[in-house]
Amino acid sequence: xxxxxxxxxxxxxxxxxxxxxxxxxxxxxxxxxxxxxxxxxxxxxxxxxxxxxxxxxxxxxxxxxxxxxxxxxxxxxxxxxxxxxxxxxxxxxxxxxxxxxxxxxxxxxxxxxxxxxxxxxxxxxxxxxxxxxxxxxxxxxxxxxxxxxxxxxxxxxxxxxxxxxxxxxxxxxxxxxxxxxxxxxxxxxxxxxxxxxxxxxxxxxxxxxxxxxxxxxxxxxxxx
Amino acid sequence: xxxxxxxxxxxxxxxxxxxxxxxxxxxxxxxxxxxxxxxxxxxxxxxxxxxxxxxxxxxxxxxxxxxxxxxxxxxxxxxxxxxxxxxxxxxxxxxxxxxxxxxxxxxxxxxxxxxxxxxxxxxxxxxxxxxxxxxxxxxxxxxxxxxxxxxxxxxxxxxxxxxxxxxxxxxxxxxxxxxxxxxxxxxxxxxxxxxxxxxxxxxxxxxxxxxxxxxxxxxxxxxx
DNA sequence: CTTGACCCCGTACCGTGGTACGGGCACTAA
DNA sequence: TTAGTGCCCGTACCACGGTACGGGGTCAAG
Numbered sequence: 001x002x003x004x005x006x007x008x009x010x011x012x013x014x015x016x017x018x019x020x021x022x023x024x025x026x027x028x029x030x031x032x033x034x035x036x037x038x039x040x041x042x043x044x045x046x047x048x049x050x051x052x053x054x055x056x057x058x059x060x061x062x063x064x065x066x067x068x069x070x071x072x073x074x075x076x077x078x079x080x081x082x083x084x085x086x087x088x089x090x091x092x093x094x095x096x097x098x099x100x101x102x103x104x105x106x107x108x109x110x111x112x113x114x115x116x117x118x119x120x121x122x123x124x125x126x127x128x129x130x131x132x133x134x135x136x137x138x139x140x141x142x143x144x145x146x147x148x149x150x151x152x153x154x155x156x157x158x159x160x161x162x163x164x165x166x167x168x169x170x171x172x173x174x175x176x177x178x179x180x181x182x183x184x185x186x187x188x189x190x191x192x193x194x195x196x197x198x199x200x201x202x203x204x205x206x207x208x209x210x211x212x213x214x215x216x217x218x219x220x221x222x223x224x
Numbered sequence: 225x226x227x228x229x230x231x232x233x234x235x236x237x238x239x240x241x242x243x244x245x246x247x248x249x250x251x252x253x254x255x256x257x258x259x260x261x262x263x264x265x266x267x268x269x270x271x272x273x274x275x276x277x278x279x280x281x282x283x284x285x286x287x288x289x290x291x292x293x294x295x296x297x298x299x300x301x302x303x304x305x306x307x308x309x310x311x312x313x314x315x316x317x318x319x320x321x322x323x324x325x326x327x328x329x330x331x332x333x334x335x336x337x338x339x340x341x342x343x344x345x346x347x348x349x350x351x352x353x354x355x356x357x358x359x360x361x362x363x364x365x366x367x368x369x370x371x372x373x374x375x376x377x378x379x380x381x382x383x384x385x386x387x388x389x390x391x392x393x394x395x396x397x398x399x400x401x402x403x404x405x406x407x408x409x410x411x412x413x414x415x416x417x418x419x420x421x422x423x424x425x426x427x428x429x430x431x432x433x434x435x436x437x438x439x440x441x442x443x444x445x446x447x448x
Numbered sequence: 449c450t451t452g453a454c455c456c457c458g459t460a461c462c463g464t465g466g467t468a469c470g471g472g473c474a475c476t477a478a
Numbered sequence: 479t480t481a482g483t484g485c486c487c488g489t490a491c492c493a494c495g496g497t498a499c500g501g502g503g504t505c506a507a508g
Contacts, residue, residue: 007484017485018467040474040485060338061331064465087342094335097328104325107285111318114284118311157319159326162389169384169393169438212400213437214393216326231454241455242497264455264504288495456503462496473486
């Protein structure tokens, strides 16, 4: 596995050739050795590892800048290069991610409210969404469609179901909730319809239950 | 409140002056009227509303490009400019946001696992996080600090896992239990190994948690 | 009528994470 | 030896949503 040229390395690590050169320019990896002046780059195992590191750290949400700092820590045998330093950075990033999630949740809230208050047909001016956007606030109260219909069927968008077994599990979980009268689950469409008495359980509680089983779940506000 | 110059409008809407000019270039808003050639821009209420719209839509996660489309719909009295069209866009964006949230949740998971497995002190090489990053796998399970400190490894025999997704779910469920420091799950062998602090959770509780997710679970008494 | 704040315009630049181009060598298998 | 790849290098460019600059003109208060 040693002595790979840039193309092989790119394949192994799962990035583009240009990307590796880009990292080199950004000094995330050192200049690889070459057989002669102007020859091909030959990558050591250490550098390949380094690239893996970069890739994984990126997947965890670290920016290239932050990764550079982590790598510097790793290289330095300096006293400050200890585990607590690294852990602190990871924790900071965790807080970061939590914040982003919260922000997205708020956005989600706003969007869901908007969608819910839209008649879904007719001319534009019927869509309070639009008017709401022109003012500087989300429409606070207004009977939602769900309220008008007195909806009994909740639809959930569920991620992470890969097989029939997953369906069974989700069904199982849903049916164990109080207030659930029945449900159908499809891993193909990634969707569940749940017949509930809404006075007994909320849609969010339902979603949370599904999440507790390890799937992602979000409420789909508009039936059909 | 009419007849505002760009600075006033910027204040009212809550954006920078340059930003308004930028929107003008992007044709999100029309050219405002001016008293004379080369004079100051004077903004109509309609344009101010439009800016509010842009701002609000942005807060809801729409890109400028998407906002341009929404505005076009709004301008057009065309037949396609109806509420359902708008609602559909909002719903698409909602799905988008949901997806982003799910992604972030996964990132969060990974980070949390990392932080959890770090001793939090001592030299770098003690931090399994780091080594994990160099390999190409998530630092899922790996003999960790927890074991050194006197953690126990519990083995569970699990039925009903049909795919990789199921593994993930079981892992998820296990990792959410208090006292669980890490685990590895295989649907092929139908087995899970869980690193736990047994003073915090019992093997039977663990099995029960897995059952709660819809799988069968039993404790394997003989390690290895 | 002056002064100072405000606004004009075009253009360049920021950070983020890459991708694309194109002429010319380096390598390798036949 | 020769064809066909793979790689070399520098530079330019992409989307995204702005921000900054700088040398002027405009406007309203005093």
